[in-house]
Amino acid sequence: MQKPLLVTDFxxxxxxxxxxxxxxxxxxxDRYTYAExxxxxxxxxxxxxxRGIEKGDRVAVLDPNTHYHLEAAYGAMQCGAVHTPLNYRLTTEDFAYILSDAGVDAVYADYEYAEKIEAVRDEVPTETFVTNDPAAVDGDWEGFDACLDGAGDYDRPEMSEDEVITINYTSGTTGDPKGVMRTHRTETLHAYIVTIHQDIADDDVYLWTLPMFHVNGWGHIFAVTGMGAKHVCTRGVDAASIFDTVVAEDVSYLCGAPTxxxxxxxxxxxxxxxxxxxxxxxxxTAGSAPPEATIRTVEDEFGWYLSHVYGATETGPLVTTSDARRLFDDDDPDRFAVKKRQGLGYLGTEVRVVDEGGEEVPRDDETIGxxxxxGNQVMEGYWNQPxxxxxAFSERIEGYYHTGDLATVNxxxxxxxxxxxxxIIVTGGENVSSIELEDTLFEHPAVGDAAVIPAPSDEWGEEPKAFVVPTNGDVANPGVTPEELISFTRERLAGFKALKQVTFVESLPTTATGKVQKYELRSQEWEDEERMVGEG
Known part of the structure; x- marks a missing residue:
């Protein structure tokens, strides 16, 4: 027997x-039951x-993690419309591009961000504009709650599991964003395996610190809902309010990038x-490998259990987990070395590390591929970009999505x-991992955050440079000198891997999900060079 896999089932x-x-x-x-x-x-x-929205039309949602996002997403998908969540940190030009590229027919936008849509509404094909507070928005916008009050019944169309139901746009740090097409089937199967590997149950209380727009909140708008667990919504990430809410609402589960x-x-x-x-x-946590010191603090001092997961917008996103409990004991200090790895493939997911010829690298934890x-959660493809x-599916080996991430396997x-x-930093012909350097830097108490990139070098082509956010937040008096940090890395790593330059900064450029945008740092560092790569 075959039953269609539809996201409306959740x-x-x-x-x-x-x-x-x-x-x-x-x-x-306010508090809402599942019936409400x-x-x-x-x-x-x-x-x-x-308002004329039909099956297959695109409906964009621009919202921080409020209940309106959940209602707009499920409302659109129940019509068979394609849920198109928008990153609220983008510019008006980005929104103009995405709304036009996707051919968005209707948009719901939170009152804090609607002005960015209003600024380009004459440039885009969108005809229906809805917000949660029209009095706070310039222009002709309908109120979400007023729309509900005036609505009757809807007709749910017949849907197929192979039809596209969401389009998630990548961050576009190196060019225009690409629309990642996801079907009912890919979303459903991803939600199933997330439910299993993240141990989601009906008595969970999930705190929305992860943006709902980001690959549908890593699939949690489906998984948490389908299991009948509780959503605790937020309007952004603030450390004090996170701790307060965890206590007040008895939160049992949340997600967060290392930042x-x-x-x-x-x-x-x-x-x-x-x-x-x-x-x-x-x-x-996901985004970049959390240093062992970070995991140690979260588990030993907060008393929380941390799992490190990995993926990409194109892969669902989640495809691996470090939560391999037969490989460590919960009270074993060696568990941190396992937990900082991206880990094992999720159920039904084939994760390989291959060389230039498409052959798997040896399991020596040294050879990089x-x-x-x-897997069934991998995207259908890019919207209008064959x-x-x-x-993406053929560069080294046919039929696999190529992540662009370089890894070893143990x-x-x-x-x-x-x-x-x-x-990857190629200095004097040697490959240096920026992540290994960052992990080393995090062991220094004066380092609050860090990003390592290749910087131009007359001698080596390129060399490792760190941008460091001091723990004390004082760039002028960071509590450590660049020379001391360079020596710190040289004492712990092979000489060719050690830092050559350090710059102290107040903050690092990040995406809405907390990923450091190294591309911005590289652009800044290489702006006077003919190409953004050395000859090392």
């Missing part, structure tokens, strides 16, 4: 079995259809807040990312 299941149970704690202080969440999603679906973990650690050390309510807390992925899609098959292809 809310349907929650409504059927958990209708009277609390589904959402809103940023407004479903009614609001139905109302938005009807409102969209009243978010650093903010939490800084606040914890400054104020010694309570770190848990009645529930044990677990946290998933590119991570390629095949050539880019072809390249004897147990756990991968460890060494760098992005474009971030």
């Amino acid at each position: 809310l349907d299941r929650a409504r059927e079995h958990y209708g009277d149970h609390e589904a959402v704690v809103a940023t407004t202080g 969440l479903g009614e609001r999603a139905d109302g938005f679906a009807a409102a969209l259809q009243d 978010v973990l650093n903010r939490l650690i800084d606040h914890y050390r400054d104020g010694d807040p309570q770190t848990a309510g009645d529930n044990d807390v677990r946290i998933a 590119e991570v390629v992925v095949r 050539e880019a899609t072809e390249r 004897e147990n098959g756990l991968i460890s990312i060494q760098d992005r292809k474009k971030d």
Whole structure:
């Protein structure tokens, strides 16, 4: 027997079995049961259809992590429309590009960000504009709640699991964003394996510190909903409010990039807040490998259980986990060496590390190759970009998505990312991992955050340079000198791997999900050079 895999099944299941149970704690202080969440999603679906939205039309959602995002997403998908979440940190020009590229027919935008859409509304094909507070927005915008009040019933069209239901745009740090097409099937199967590997259960209380727009919140808008767990919404990441909410709402699960973990650690050390309510807390992190010192603080001082996961927008995103508990004991200090690795492939996911010829590298944890992925959660392709899609699936080995990440593999098959292809530092003919250097720097108490990139070198072609955010936040008096940090790395690594330059900065450029945008640092460092790569 074959039953179509549809993303609408997740809310349907929650409504059927958990209708009277609390589904959402809103940023407004309101609380909604799953029955009420479903009614609001139905109302938005009807409102969209009243305004001419049909199956296959694109509906954009621009929202911080509020209940409106959940309602707009499910409302659109119940119409068979394609949910197109937008990164709220983008510029008006970015929004103009995405709305036009996707041919977006309707947009819901939170009142804080609607002005960025209003500025380009005459340049885009969008005809329906909805916000949660039209009084706070210039221009002709309809109110979300008013749309619900005036809506009747909606007709759910017949849908196929192979039809595109979401388009997630990549960050576009090296060019225009690309629309990653995801079908009902890819979203559903990704949510299934996330539910398993992240241990999501119906009594979980999930805190939305991860942007919902980012690959549909790593699939958590589906997984948390489908299991009947509770969503606790936010309007941004603030360390103090995270700890306060974890305690007040008995949060049991949240996600956060290493930069978010650093903010939490800084606040914890400054104020010694309570770190848990009645529930044990677990946290998933991804983006870049968290240093062992960070994991140690989160687990030993916060008392939270940390799992390190890995993936890309194109892969669902999640494809690996370090949560291989048969390979370490919970009280074993050696567990940190396992947890900082990207780890093992998720169920049904084939993760390989291959050389230039497409052959798997040996499991010696030294030989570097590119991570390629095949699985049911991998994207259908890039929206209107067949050539880019072809390249992504065929560069080294046919039929696998090529991540661009370089990694080694150990004897147990756990991968460890060494760098992005474009971030590997080639100095004097030797390959240097910026991640290894960053991990070393994090062991120094004066280093709060750091990013290492290749800098131009007359002698070596390029050489490692670190941008360091001091722990004390004082760039003028960081508590350590560049020379001391350079010596610190030389004492712990092979000589050719040691830092050659250090610059102290107040902050690092990051994406909305906390990923450091090294491309910006490289552009700044190489602006006087003819090419952004050395001849090392």
